[in-house]
Every structure is written in C-alpha cells, then in structure tokens.
Amino acid sequence: MPSTPSAPVLLGNEPGSFPHSVLAERHPAVIRQVREAFPYGPEQHRALDALLDSCTKGVIEELPADAHDRDRWQAWGLGQYAGRSWFDVPWLWSESYFYRRLLEAVGYFAPGPWQGIDPFRPFKLAELDSPETDEELAALDALESEPPPRRAAALLHGSLWGNRADLGFRLSAAGAQAARATQPAPGLVADDSETLWSLLPPSRAGTLCLVADNAGRELVPDLLLVAHLLAHGSAERAVLHVKPYPYYVSDATTADVVDAVRRLTAAPGAAAGYGRRLWSALTDGRLTVRAHPFSCSPLPYAAMPGDLREEFGAATLTVFKGDLNYRRLVGDHLWPPTTPFADVTDHFPGPVAALRTLKSDVITGLDASTEAALDATEGGHWRVGGVHALIQVRP
Numbered sequence: 001m002p003s004t005p006s007a008p009v010l011l012g013n014e015p016g017s018f019p020h021s022v023l024a025e026r027h028p029a030v031i032r033q034v035r036e037a038f039p040y041g042p043e044q045h046r047a048l049d050a051l052l053d054s055c056t057k058g059v060i061e062e063l064p065a066d067a068h069d070r071d072r073w074q075a076w077g078l079g080q081y082a083g084r085s086w087f088d089v090p091w092l093w094s095e096s097y098f099y100r101r102l103l104e105a106v107g108y109f110a111p112g113p114w115q116g117i118d119p120f121r122p123f124k125l126a127e128l129d130s131p132e133t134d135e136e137l138a139a140l141d142a143l144e145s146e147p148p149p150r151r152a153a154a155l156l157h158g159s160l161w162g163n164r165a166d167l168g169f170r171l172s173a174a175g176a177q178a179a180r181a182t183q184p185a186p187g188l189v190a191d192d193s194e195t196l197w198s199l200l201p202p203s204r205a206g207t208l209c210l211v212a213d214n215a216g217r218e219l220v221p222d223l224l225l226v227a228h229l230l231a232h233g234s235a236e237r238a239v240l241h242v243k244p245y246p247y248y249v250s251d252a253t254t255a256d257v258v259d260a261v262r263r264l265t266a267a268p269g270a271a272a273g274y275g276r277r278l279w280s281a282l283t284d285g286r287l288t289v290r291a292h293p294f295s296c297s298p299l300p301y302a303a304m305p306g307d308l309r310e311e312f313g314a315a316t317l318t319v320f321k322g323d324l325n326y327r328r329l330v331g332d333h334l335w336p337p338t339t340p341f342a343d344v345t346d347h348f349p350g351p352v353a354a355l356r357t358l359k360s361d362v363i364t365g366l367d368a369s370t371e372a373a374l375d376a377t378e379g380g381h382w383r384v385g386g387v388h389a390l391i392q393v394r395p
C-alpha cells in the first residue's frame with residue numbers, strides 16, 4: 001500500500017476515548033452479565049474475579065502451560081504483550097484476548113461439565129426469540145410480491161442494518177445514548193451498492209464468502225440474503241465464516257447458525273421458505289459453514305494465513321459484516337477518514353465488500369464533504385454511535 005499514509009494503531013490507554021471505555025467499563029460489565037446468567041461454581045467465580053482484577057488493574061498474563069491454543073497465541077503476539085497493561089497494547093489485541101480469557105474462566109475449554117457452554121447463549125436466544133425478530137420475519141411476506149432486484153436490495157439493507165443489533169454494544173451506556181440522540185436519522189455515509197451488485201449478476205456462477213458478525217438479529221438477515229443470492233443465481237455456492245468459539249458477546253458460532261436456521265424453518269409465512277432453502281443448501285453443500293481459528297485472532301486480515309488467503313482469493317466476492325470485521329479488514333488504525341478504502345484493502349486477495357454500522361473510530365473511504373458534514377452536526381459521535389452505516393466495495 002505505498003500511497004497509503006501511515007496512521008496510529010488504536011490503543012486503549014487514553015481516558016475518555018472510546019477504546020478506553022470498552023476496556024474500563026464494557027469488559028467489567030460483560031463479566032458481571034456472564035456471572036449473573038449462569039449458576040457457576042466457586043472456582044469459576046474465583047477465576048472471573050481474577051480476570052476482572054487483571055483486565056482493569058493488572059497486566060496481560062500468559063496462558064496456562066497446557067492451553068490447547070498456547071502456540072497459536074504465542075504466534076499472535078502473546079510473548080510480546082505478556083506483562084504489559086491491557087490498556088497499553090493494541091486495542092484489538094487486548095479485546096480479543098479478553099474474550100479468550102473469559103471463556104477459560106468459565107470452563108469453556110477444559111474437559112468437564114462446562115466445556116463448550118456458551119456464556120452468551122442466554123442473551124443470544126432471548127434476542128432470537130424476541131418480538132422484534134417476529135416482526136422482521138413477518139415483513140418478508142410483503143417482499144414476496146416484489147421483483148427479485150428490489151427484494152435483493154431490501155435484503156441487503158436488512159443485513160446491513162442488522163449490524164445494529166449487537167449485544168456487546170448495548171452494554172455501553174455511551175453507545176446507547178449516542179444512538180438515541182441522533183435517531184431517527186440513520187444514513188449511509190458511503191454506498192457502493194451498485195458496484196456490489198455488478199459483482200453478483202444473476203447469471204454468475206461462483207462462490208460468495210460472507211464473514212459473519214453477530215448472531216440473532218444480524219445473522220438472520222445475513223442468512224436471508226445468502227438464501228436469496230443462492231436461489232437467484234448470483235452465487236452458485238456460499239461459505240459462511242463464523243467464529244470457532246463465543247467472542248465479543250454476540251458473535252455467531254456454528255450453534256448460532258443452527259439456531260437461526262431452525263428459527264426460520266419454524267416461523268410462519270415466507271420466512272419458513274427461506275429456512276427450508278437454507279437447510280437444503282447446507283445439506284447439499286451449496287452453503288457451507290467455516291469456523292477458522294483466524295476468525296478469533298487479535299490480528300488484522302492483512303496477516304491472515306495462507307489457507308484463508310487462498311479461499312478468499314478464489315471467491316467471486318467476500319463480504320465482511322460488522323464493525324469488528326471492518327477494523328480487522330482495513331487495519332485497526334486511526335486513518336484519516338478520506339483514506340481510500342481500496343488502498344487499505346489492497347492486501348486482500350479478491351473482490352471485497354464491507355457492510356457495517358459505525359461503532360468505533362476506524363473509518364476510511366469517506367469523501368471530504370461527508371466527513372465535514374458529520375463532524376459539523378455530530379462532533380465525533382458519528383464514528384461510534386451505531387447510527388450510520390456504510391457499504392464499501394473494492395472490486
């Protein structure tokens with residue numbers, strides 16, 4: 001990326017900044033919520049106390065010697081960061097490691113009765129079962145009479161704005177207040193949807209990769225979009241990339257995909273048809289689910305391993321959903337907002353798109369007038385409030 005200006009990596013050590021609030025306030029709130037959601041035993045409570053102490057006042061500690069993924073985390077920088085404050089290392093790294101340690105504290109990885117029990121599952125299920133999800137699914141009935149391109153556009157926007165439904169984000173009072181303050185004026189700050197559709201013409205054979213973000217009310221519209229694209233020939237195959245373990249509270253895992261598809265098949269009206277199509281696409285291999293370890297890595301996608309690079313390189317289009325995936329795609333830097341999206345995704349091996357609502361300071365690809373208008377009307381809140389969104393594409 002020779003023409004791209006360098007920009008500072010985001011750290012969490014500036015009091016008053018958004019990253020600092022995530023480490024100092026949101027992570028303790030996540031520990032509290034998880035503790036209250038399950039009847040964990042004394043050992044787990046002690047481990048959660050220790051994590052709370054470490055992540056707010058202590059330093060990053062090594063993984064236990066017998067941890068199954070110790071080598072992987074060493075390769076991802078653990079040796080370099082151990083012993084340093086959680087606030088002084090790259091924010092992305094610190095957040096990712098927090099979720100890794102939280103799962104360990106509740107016994108998610110260790111053989112035993114709590115192995116594989118998702119500490120965020122109650123919150124994810126509550127959202128999937130909510131009246132809002134019912135309403136969103138009922139709205140599909142009216143779409144049935146629309147011509148396929150209009151239906152596709154509606155489903156694309158459903159998937160995009162579904163990214164507002166982020167359980168971790170709601171734990172931040174600042175984020176929720178900012179969102180309320182500027183409603184009801186959500187707007188797209190960049191819209192490359194025409195380019196996106198040009199990469200998915202109805203007759204095109206090829207593979208669509210969708211790098212999913214949150215479960216529940218984001219994953220459901222993601223799946224609806226995938227079902228539509230498969231049914232209308234915009235993609236012959238689709239690969240849904242999910243997380244190999246629970247992460248950032250509501251990120252989707254394979255279990256969440258199963259819950260979402262079952263929710264669709266059991267729904268009344270048109271939603272059930274989408275569910276049945278997804279079920280058969282999964283069964284016959286047109287839709288596959290991938291849970292690559294790198295999906296939970298604390299590193300940007302510029303550092304992805306060869307197998308993933310090959311896979312994305314062979315896809316017709318890879319769509320990255322959500323804020324965190326955006327940060328990892330463009331690099332977790334405080335870029336000047338007018339930095340071209342094409343420059344910061346230069347490393348990516350194929351056509352790539354981002355569908356994201358804005359929930360962190362990272363932003364690229366704005367035109368100068370949009371940036372000026374946002375700054376003038378909202379100060380810095382537009383970056384983190386979750387009320388604006390973007391569709392960016394690098395063919």
Ligand SMILES: O=P(O)(O)OC[C@H]1O[C@](O)(CO)[C@@H](O)[C@@H]1O
Pocket residue numbers: 022026095163166168169213214248321322323324325327359360
């Ligand atoms: O679910 P998303 O859209 O990836 O958002 C994750 C959120 O979590 C954060 O990492 C903060 O924890 C923000 O960057 C982002 O707002």
